[in-house]
Amino acid sequence: MTRILLRAGKSPFTQLSPEVSLEGFSSGVWGSNVGNFIFSDSVHRLLATPDTEIRTNAFLTERIEVPGSYIKRINNEFDHFVIPMANAFRGSFLNNLKRLTNVIEQLDIPVTVVGVGVTGGKGTLNDPIPHVEGELADEVNRFMRAVLARSASIGVRGNYTAEFLSKLGYGDDVVRIIGCPSLFKFGPEHQVNKKVETITADSAVTMNLTPYVPEMGPISLHHAKHYNDLTYIPQVSNDLAMMMWGKANPQYKNPKLPIHVQHPLYLEDKMRFFVDSHSWTNYLATRDFAFGTRIHGNIAALISGTPAFVLAHDSRTHELAEYHDIPHIKVPDLAGRKDAAEFYEEADYTAFNRNQAANFERFAAFLTENGLSHVYEEGKANPEYDARIEELNLIEPVRSLAARDPEAQSQAYSRVQRLRNPEFQAKTAKKALASHEFPLTVDGKLERKRKSALRRVARKLESLAE
Template sequence: MSRILLRSGKDPFEVVPPELALELYPRGLWGRNVGNLVFTDAMHKIVSVPGAEVVSNSFLSERPGITREYVARVDEEFDHFVIPLANAFRTSFMGNLRRLTQVIEGLSIPVTVVGVGVAGGVGSLDRPLPQLTDRETATVQRFVRAVLDHSATIGVRGEFTREYLATLGFGDEHVDVVGCPSLYRDGADLQITKRAAAITPESRFTMNLSPYVKMMGPLSVRHAEKYPHMVYIPQGDDTLELMMWGKEPENVRRSGTLPNHLEHPLYQSNRMRYFVDTTTWMDYLAQQDFSFGTRIHGNIAALSARTPAVVLAHDARTLELALYHDIPHRMVPELDASVDAADLYEWADFDGFNRAQRANVDRFSAFLVKNGIEHIHEPGKANPEYDERLAATPFPRPVETLMTNDPVARLEAIERVALLRDVAGPDAWRARFTPHHAVPHHVAPGAPTLAPTIASRAVRRVRSAVEPTLRTAAARVLRATGRR
């Protein structure tokens, strides 16, 4: 039996409650953006042929503190290290890339990288190739050389990345353009058709957004008012905090149009859902008429669930995948303020996507075989028990906002608050009070006026420490519930 170590936040079958999922790794076990689960879970399924054991590395191979003992264990216990990546050639990922390189260089087993891409970011639509320093460029070169020392080729997500690696000296003999593994879960059978005749105010569809794309705030408010059944599906860790705990980001503007505060109409009407597992996420999307927005993997999740989706391409990383897979997309700089879901749906044509799917799957399958990886789309290697097992796994429900009227979701919120008090309640409040004279004192018998004086002074100090917080919290709750 082969054993594969897979770079991912968690095993797709592992049930992790959202409260815990948020606190793991750096700001979520998925690494700040739950969209990372979409392509890592897909890769897990693709390589899970009968008889193979696929193990998640929980991102340990790129965390600080890697030891020789860890690398030796990987080399001894596994037959292959498969590394799905996204837009990894960026400044903020250089530390991870260096640590991954150290691990790869210490291995003797095959290593395969799938779906790595350019950085994206502001201005990248005009300049798609990463603008890195000499040191960062050397880090990328060292990483790619290490991968190629352990594999036939490196799999990149699109033409921008292929062009970038060519500038570093890695030609077509080193690079295969394979797109994103998220869209290969079901092979060439994945086809998209429009189920609804049109998007109307009665339609049920979803929106996703990147908070740094300015037009998405006003768009979210306008759509919240026009389409009462539209639901926003966030992917960032800060929004999960807001939904579970009511914790707004620092310096948030409550009058702002982004759905990142308690008074936003999407929060108030409980039309936000956060998924911590791709199975529940895709099951939900499969029941929707449409998905649109700036999150590439949010829309790819919809397409994987056979739901029509349109990408609003705002940078090179989103555009690169939209172009490769022929996903209907519109360029954000070319959109005006009146852009509307109904118009996007009517405009979208999925014939190109459907035609490209077969060729893309064949190209991806050839890449895997070239690099010595068995996969479920090969003849005789299908694994129908995989989906049956996923369907039987009791994943947590999607997180709703604190404004929910759903009885189960409300009970979950109540249990969450009770857990919070059990963990940090009394001690946290007591820690806010420090007596003026912090030494032991004794009240002499027959001195009845002393204790009340000390007690009243203590009460005043507790009130001065706690009441501003209580008043702020109470006011926020009153605003959020509409009661003053």
């Protein structure tokens, strides 16, 4: 039995309530953006062959001062550390990258990085490759050395990342362009085709957006007004706090964006926040079309079989859209276009479908090169995995406090009433700790860790109630 430790917020089989998902972890169980579940859950499924045991680490290998005893346990209890990543080569992730590298440097087992990407410079669509100097370059170099000492190659998202690493001295002898593992979740035969001839005002349309892209303000208002069955699916922890507690996003002030409780999408109950990837993709499978700036919001639609269109606002979204031939347009090229019907008419999935098998084969070859099996190898299928997912009692999406549906109102009122309940605070912390498949705590440290988490939850809840 091969034992894999997977870098992921939680196991796909673990269902956590919205309260626990948000308040029981410092930045949400998903690490600030629930889109992280799309690629980590995909890798989990792909590697879950019948002769493999996978446990998730709740990002604990990136915590401050990871004890030597924890690293020793990884070496003793696992055969492989697999690290699915997104755009980790960026300044805002630098401290996480340092801490993760500290751990990797002490491991004796193989380490495989799947799908890492770079974030470009200011105005990244025109400047997609960061300068190869300074602290970012130094830490990426250190990370690369640590990983490649324990693996045959590293898997990156696309050409921009490969070029960045090439300038640091890492060529195609060790760098493999594999795209995003999410799009291989259902194998080489996965296809996406349009479900309806055209998009109308009554079509089931789903939108995603990034709050620092100003063009999405008018687009969100336009669709709130003109589309009767529109759903906006936010993805970051601040959005969930707004939906659950009515707390406006403190980072952004643009009144045209759905980041405050007075936005039409909030008031008209046209928002849904999913705290699990399977409830998310199940919902998207029922929709006609998805579009927006969130790359994994659109990939979630594509793996559910629903057409999606990317509004590429930076190099990291453009890199993946180009590699996988996902229909897209650069935001600066919108030239006044802002309607879902226009995006749908422009979308063509011929190249995406044609290249899926070849892209998958490159990804599969990368896994094989690094000693990893996958469920699409002959004799490695694992139908019990999907059967187990089907049996889960999935968490329903969070709706806004303005929802008029009686059931939604009851859930919202109960949530607010629990806000200051000490028992709720304690259960939130305990449930969060219990969800860790491979906890940082050992022996006598468990109670101390539980109390620390409880204090953090209490402080967070108190600040939200102000």
